[in-house]
Amino acid sequence: MRVAGSAIDHWNERPPESRRPEPESEMNEVLLQRREGAVLVLSNNNPAARNALSPAFYAALTEALAQAEADPTVGRHRAHG
Secondary structure, three states: OOOOOHHHHHHHHHHHHHHOOOOOOOOOOEEEEEEEOOOOEEEEEEEEOOOOOOOOHHHHHHHHHHHHHHOOOOOEEEEEE
């Protein structure tokens, strides 16, 4: 795991309007993603089923974690929901 101090510094140097997390998901997607500096936050988004786990969620989570592993600006990830 890489220490992402430079990524955090880069994040903090950006103007405030560009530091807001970009909406990466629509409400109908089962996995929401946002960045908090070098942390990738992944959230289950299935409130109608009380965030029950589903094959679609597992597929989206697997893809997001693979992308995070390949991204040198991601220092950590956190999943919840």
